[in-house]
Amino acid sequence: xxxxxxxxxxxRVKVPTIRxxxxxxxxxxxxxxxxxxxxxxxxxxxxxxxxxxxxxxxxTLEAIRDLLSLSDIPDQSCAAADAIARxxxxxxxxxxxxxxxxxxxxxxxVVQCAGGKIADCRVIExxxxxxxxxxxxxHPETELAQ
Amino acid sequence: xxxxxxxxxxxRVKVPTIRxxxxxxxxxxxxxxxxxxxxxxxxxxxxxxxxxxxxxxxxTLEAIRDLLSLSDIPDQSCAAADAIARxxxxxxxxxxxxxxxxxxxxxxxVVQCAGGKIADCRVIExxxxxxxxxxxxxHPETELAQ
DNA sequence: CCTTGAAGCTATAGTTGCTAGAGACATTAA
DNA sequence: TTAATGTCTCTAGCAACTATAGCTTCAAGG
Ligand SMILES: [Zn+2]
Ligand SMILES: [Zn+2]
Ligand SMILES: [Zn+2]
Ligand SMILES: [Zn+2]
Numbered sequence: 525x526x527x528x529x530x531x532x533x534x535x536r537v538k539v540p541t542i543r544x545x546x547x548x549x550x551x552x553x554x555x556x557x558x559x560x561x562x563x564x565x566x567x568x569x570x571x572x573x574x575x576x577x578x579x580x581x582x583x584t585l586e587a588i589r590d591l592l593s594l595s596d597i598p599d600q601s602c603a604a605a606d607a608i609a610r611x612x613x614x615x616x617x618x619x620x621x622x623x624x625x626x627x628x629x630x631x632x633x634v635v636q637c638a639g640g641k642i643a644d645c646r647v648i649e650x651x652x653x654x655x656x657x658x659x660x661x662x663h664p665e666t667e668l669a670q
Numbered sequence: 671x672x673x674x675x676x677x678x679x680x681x682r683v684k685v686p687t688i689r690x691x692x693x694x695x696x697x698x699x700x701x702x703x704x705x706x707x708x709x710x711x712x713x714x715x716x717x718x719x720x721x722x723x724x725x726x727x728x729x730t731l732e733a734i735r736d737l738l739s740l741s742d743i744p745d746q747s748c749a750a751a752d753a754i755a756r757x758x759x760x761x762x763x764x765x766x767x768x769x770x771x772x773x774x775x776x777x778x779x780v781v782q783c784a785g786g787k788i789a790d791c792r793v794i795e796x797x798x799x800x801x802x803x804x805x806x807x808x809h810p811e812t813e814l815a816q
Numbered sequence: 817c818c819t820t821g822a823a824g825c826t827a828t829a830g831t832t833g834c835t836a837g838a839g840a841c842a843t844t845a846a
Numbered sequence: 847t848t849a850a851t852g853t854c855t856c857t858a859g860c861a862a863c864t865a866t867a868g869c870t871t872c873a874a875g876g
Binding site: 570578581591597600601602603605606609610617619623624626627631633634637640647648651661663 | 727728744749751752754758766772776783785797800
């Protein structure tokens, strides 16, 4: 059995994050030692590794919650799990598209500035006027974090 | 003079967001009508458009605050502004690199799954074991939102 | 002139996914 | 034994908004 610190080390997850996952019900309540400290076995370790890996791949905690529920029913079809992964892929692709446009605009701005005074700075100028942009990079609707 | 609603419409910024920007000091306190409602002129409009455009390009509010301060001193060198833009470009490039790796892993997962039962699902399997991944896509350090 | 509905006001709390602190108890090594 | 580290709970904070509640103000129609 591992203490929370050892578990965090093993899974490369910070201790408060583990407690947070327990608090929101993503990890089950841990066993406790005589002195009330959390103790973890191999199952908890695997579950945490799954969460960590899915987070590294950009899945939200909600998606991970669903994936974990699904993974508990081995006999069921994996269509739902695959759908979550495909949705995540689509999300990543849309962010990629957006970031690619941003990169182009930022490069243009930076390259075009001759580096004189603020009054003539192309960076400031472009930021004040989207019509100087080459692409329409604007926020389409709600695109969230990561 | 525009009411907050008209300003928001014109700049495509939601009304509560405008009030929020004022609250955090990104926009100056607006003039008020006899009935205590905010009124905006062309200068406020331009400032808000600048903020909105910079946000669309992924700049943080902190960076925008600095850019706005700089833009108020037309005689000074634009080196600092250019540096902020270059830092933002670097940030976008690093996010792009990470997302590109994520996309590859997600595609691999989704393609490899034959679509049977959860017990045999490649998506679930890979999420549980990073060593099945082709690249090291893991969170390097602190990479923030957008 | 009056009413109704939309738009505005303030203040507070919620979102996501953590992270940081305070103050108390537990465990471990010297 | 004592000091250092680890763990406990609870609360608050981060970015950048968004949503709600309960009010006041305004513009248009009858
Ligand atoms: Zn410049
Ligand atoms: Zn633009
Ligand atoms: Zn599958
Ligand atoms: Zn992996």
